[in-house]
Amino acid sequence: MNRNETPRVQPDPNGPVGPVDSSLVPRYAGPATFARLPRLDEVESADVAVVGVPFDTGVSYRPGARFGGNAIREASRLLRPYNPAQDASPFALTQVVDAGDIAANPFNINEAVETIEAAADDLLGSGARMMTLGGDHTIALPLLRSVAKKHGPVALLHFDAHLDTWDTYFGAEYTHGTPFRRAVEEGILDTSALSHVGTRGPLYGKSDLTDDEKLGFGIVTSADVYRRGADEVADQLRQRIGDRPLYISIDIDCLDPAHAPGTGTPEAGGMTSRELLEILRGLASCNLVSADVVEVAPAYDHAEITAVAASHTAYELTTIMSRQIAASRTA
Numbered sequence: 001m002n003r004n005e006t007p008r009v010q011p012d013p014n015g016p017v018g019p020v021d022s023s024l025v026p027r028y029a030g031p032a033t034f035a036r037l038p039r040l041d042e043v044e045s046a047d048v049a050v051v052g053v054p055f056d057t058g059v060s061y062r063p064g065a066r067f068g069g070n071a072i073r074e075a076s077r078l079l080r081p082y083n084p085a086q087d088a089s090p091f092a093l094t095q096v097v098d099a100g101d102i103a104a105n106p107f108n109i110n111e112a113v114e115t116i117e118a119a120a121d122d123l124l125g126s127g128a129r130m131m132t133l134g135g136d137h138t139i140a141l142p143l144l145r146s147v148a149k150k151h152g153p154v155a156l157l158h159f160d161a162h163l164d165t166w167d168t169y170f171g172a173e174y175t176h177g178t179p180f181r182r183a184v185e186e187g188i189l190d191t192s193a194l195s196h197v198g199t200r201g202p203l204y205g206k207s208d209l210t211d212d213e214k215l216g217f218g219i220v221t222s223a224d225v226y227r228r229g230a231d232e233v234a235d236q237l238r239q240r241i242g243d244r245p246l247y248i249s250i251d252i253d254c255l256d257p258a259h260a261p262g263t264g265t266p267e268a269g270g271m272t273s274r275e276l277l278e279i280l281r282g283l284a285s286c287n288l289v290s291a292d293v294v295e296v297a298p299a300y301d302h303a304e305i306t307a308v309a310a311s312h313t314a315y316e317l318t319t320i321m322s323r324q325i326a327a328s329r330t331a
């Protein structure tokens with residue numbers, strides 16, 4: 001299909017280029033960009049750039065998250081342009097695009113981290129907010145470095161079964177279990193507004209928790225979400241964050257393996273996808289400057305369960321960013 005002939009949802013001919021019109025081209029036809037959005041090179045500029053980082057050299061257990069971004073894109077074919085939970089049409093409010101993949105060296109973690117940071121600098125420098133699809137959690141460090149160059153130290157909400165604040169693995173500094181310790185050490189996080197959400201499972205020792213607390217993190221465990229409910233948790237997180245620039249990093253293993261089997265280090269007793277989406281909706285008034293969804297490993301997935309959850313998660317985050325950009329323009 002010639003791209004110039006591709007029918008698109010585009011309510012305003014002078015407004016953003018929308019997704020492929022699924023009433024004219026079936027959802028399962030054509031290339032899979034995120035939510036069937038235009039590619040970056042098909043538009044003049046982007047407000048929100050969905051970008052893949054196919055890199056998983058930093059994993060400690062099951063590999064395979066390098067295939068996560070494209071699995072999420074495939075599952076995102078079913079996303080529709082109106083988000084009733086937030087009463088918004090994110091792709092009509094602002095120009096959202098699929099910016100393709102950042103090509104990172106799979107054999108050299110340090111070089112990959114530099115490449116990802118430089119590519120993020122380019123995208124953020126163009127004025128876009130980033131919605132990154134991982135990749136393993138190592139990639140959050142270079143993404144946060146880039147975001148901090150633009151906004152200063154940012155508040156962080158880290159949805160994950162794990163703390164990801166360990167020091168090193170086998171002597172390696174940059175791994176998927178260490179990005180947030182590095183980020184605190186580098187001064188790129190606002191340590192008055194950091195929280196893990198969804199944490200659970202066995203640790204190496206109690207010192208894992210006391211070390212993490214010293215770095216400045218609060219913890220909302222998976223059991224806290226179950227006992228207190230999504231609304232109360234979102235209220236508490238919103239109060240902690242205030243109007244600080246916020247980065248949200250979502251390891252899909254924050255969800256129970258029933259909701260996200262396709263991931264590298266699954267832990268029993270996790271949140272449901274409904275709880276995750278409801279917490280995110282409760283954060284819609286926060287100043288979300290960029291976000292990532294990582295650790296989708298499709299080789300362990302079944303029936304696209306994990307990729308569907310990740311695509312809806314990215315859609316909710318994209319909607320939050322798009323609404324805020326639109327609101328700032330009319331303010």
Ligand SMILES: [Mn+2]
Pocket residue numbers: 137160162164176251295
């Ligand atoms: Mn993680």
